[in-house]
Amino acid sequence: MLSRRIIPCLDVNRGRVVKGINFEGLRDAGDPVELAARYYKEGADELTFLDISATKEGRGTIGELAAAVSDRVFVPFTVGGGIRSVEDARNILKNGADKVAVNSAAIANPSLITEIAEEFGSQSVVVAVDVKRRGENWTVYAKAGEKETALDALEWCEVAQSKGAGEILLTSIDRDGTKIGFDLELYTAVRRRLGIPIIASGGGGSVESFVELFENTDVDAALAASIFHFGRISIPQLKQQLRESGVEVRL
Amino acid sequence: MIGIVDYNMGNIRSVRNALLRIGEECTTVRTPNEIEQMDAVVLPGVGAFGAMMRHLDKLRIRDSLVNWIEDGNKFLGICLGYQALFEESEENPGVSGLGVLSGKVMKFRQGRIPQVGWNRVTPVGESIIPEGNYYFVNSYFPQPEEEKVAATTSYHREFASAVSTKNLLATQFHPERSGELGLELLRRWSCA
Numbered sequence: 513m514l515s516r517r518i519i520p521c522l523d524v525n526r527g528r529v530v531k532g533i534n535f536e537g538l539r540d541a542g543d544p545v546e547l548a549a550r551y552y553k554e555g556a557d558e559l560t561f562l563d564i565s566a567t568k569e570g571r572g573t574i575g576e577l578a579a580a581v582s583d584r585v586f587v588p589f590t591v592g593g594g595i596r597s598v599e600d601a602r603n604i605l606k607n608g609a610d611k612v613a614v615n616s617a618a619i620a621n622p623s624l625i626t627e628i629a630e631e632f633g634s635q636s637v638v639v640a641v642d643v644k645r646r647g648e649n650w651t652v653y654a655k656a657g658e659k660e661t662a663l664d665a666l667e668w669c670e671v672a673q674s675k676g677a678g679e680i681l682l683t684s685i686d687r688d689g690t691k692i693g694f695d696l697e698l699y700t701a702v703r704r705r706l707g708i709p710i711i712a713s714g715g716g717g718s719v720e721s722f723v724e725l726f727e728n729t730d731v732d733a734a735l736a737a738s739i740f741h742f743g744r745i746s747i748p749q750l751k752q753q754l755r756e757s758g759v760e761v762r763l
Numbered sequence: 764m765i766g767i768v769d770y771n772m773g774n775i776r777s778v779r780n781a782l783l784r785i786g787e788e789c790t791t792v793r794t795p796n797e798i799e800q801m802d803a804v805v806l807p808g809v810g811a812f813g814a815m816m817r818h819l820d821k822l823r824i825r826d827s828l829v830n831w832i833e834d835g836n837k838f839l840g841i842c843l844g845y846q847a848l849f850e851e852s853e854e855n856p857g858v859s860g861l862g863v864l865s866g867k868v869m870k871f872r873q874g875r876i877p878q879v880g881w882n883r884v885t886p887v888g889e890s891i892i893p894e895g896n897y898y899f900v901n902s903y904f905p906q907p908e909e910e911k912v913a914a915t916t917s918y919h920r921e922f923a924s925a926v927s928t929k930n931l932l933a934t935q936f937h938p939e940r941s942g943e944l945g946l947e948l949l950r951r952w953s954c955a
Contacts, residue, residue: 513882513883513917513918514878514879514880514881514882514918515880515881515882515896517880517881552942555942557880557881582776582777582780583780586777586780586781586784586939586940586941586942586943586945586946587898587940587941587942588898588940605774606774606776607776608774608776608777608780610774610777610940633809633810634877635877635879635900678877678879679879707875708875709875709879709880732879732880733880762881762895762896
């Protein structure tokens with residue numbers, strides 16, 4: 513049986529890790545390579561790097577960061593932000609990343625998912641989906657949460673899967689950085705429609721919120737940033753307490 | 764010197780970095796001559812069985828790898844580099860593997876495919892593999908002869924997650940991606 517994965521997320525802006533609330537009000541959280549090495553040592557199951565400035569400012573991707581991370585981190589890691597082509601993906605993967613995350617470019621051109629999957633395998637393509645709740649449904653946002661789209665979250669996740677996504681990283685913008693707990697209804701609804709692994713993100717702020725997520729939904733992994741960066745919970749503490757609560761984790 | 768076989772498919776950087784981290788010297792090898800110069804050879808793997816065999820044939824190193832192993836030289840196969848040791852795979856029927864181990868590579872028939880994530884590896888007998896969780900990405904698994912099985916793992920069924928012989932170790936999981944435990948396994952293999 514597979515363990516549930518705990519994935520620290522490092523949002524990178526101009527070479528520094530930053531973190532905000534509801535995608536705004538960014539605070540500095542340190543150097544990405546140093547922080548990555550620390551999380552690796554502490555037992556993170558994977559790491560995710562998202563260049564949050566890339567799409568907004570039309571900057572390139574963070575291949576150099578991937579190379580520096582791969583010298584020091586010996587668990588899988590994903591890099592996203594501004595990936596628009598197979599060549600962008602190749603640059604990141606050849607620098608040592610295991611997976612790329614695509615978001616806005618896949619919304620504009622869903623066949624990008626297929627192209628990357630055919631070249632490097634589905635296991636290397638994570639489709640990142642940022643959503644906001646609208647009554648009973650969830651709407652997809654592009655451009656790091658700035659641009660509302662006409663896409664329904666559940667429908668878009670299904671399209672992404674059919675195009676060859678290996679995993680879905682599903683972030684609730686409403687919960688992002690709030691530490692009030694994951695949107696359980698969102699993950700329950702998506703799990704019913706998807707066969708591929710789902711990574712839950714947005715709102716993980718206490719051990720209880722992770723226990724609640726894993727006990728009530730069949731997601732494969734939880735991703736979080738603020739609680740790890742600002743020292744509210746250490747990864748070993750979180751995993752130990754998850755295990756004590758009966759959640760299968762790697763210690 | 765450890766040679767990592769570079770056959771133009773996988774990302775070999777993570778294997779190289781892991782070997783460097785445990786203090787081993789390594790280089791990439793792409794020709795029969797380069798393979799012969801090594802003290803040990805690692806065959807990493809990402810992608811499809813048939814494509815890998817095609818690439819090995821294109822580089823004309825199929826026979827060198829078979830001879831390397833059959834002559835008793837030190838060898839490590841990872842993921843597809845483990846599956847490649849067998850006679851054939853359900854992934855690409857009709858394509859011959861290296862055939863240094865007898866048995867066939869089968870597809871998982873239950874659960875989410877591929878298996879992606881950390882799973883428990885239980886060593887069998889006097890295995891050098893430390894027990895614990897390792898990182899897997901696979902849709903297929905080999906069915907080796909029982910006496911060669913070095914570890915087992917359960918994913919909706921039990922399968923051989925590693926094999927070993929006197930000079931050979933091969934794992935379905937990725938030791939180079941399995942944290943400190945994976946590095947410990949590489950250390951034990953390189954010192955053995």
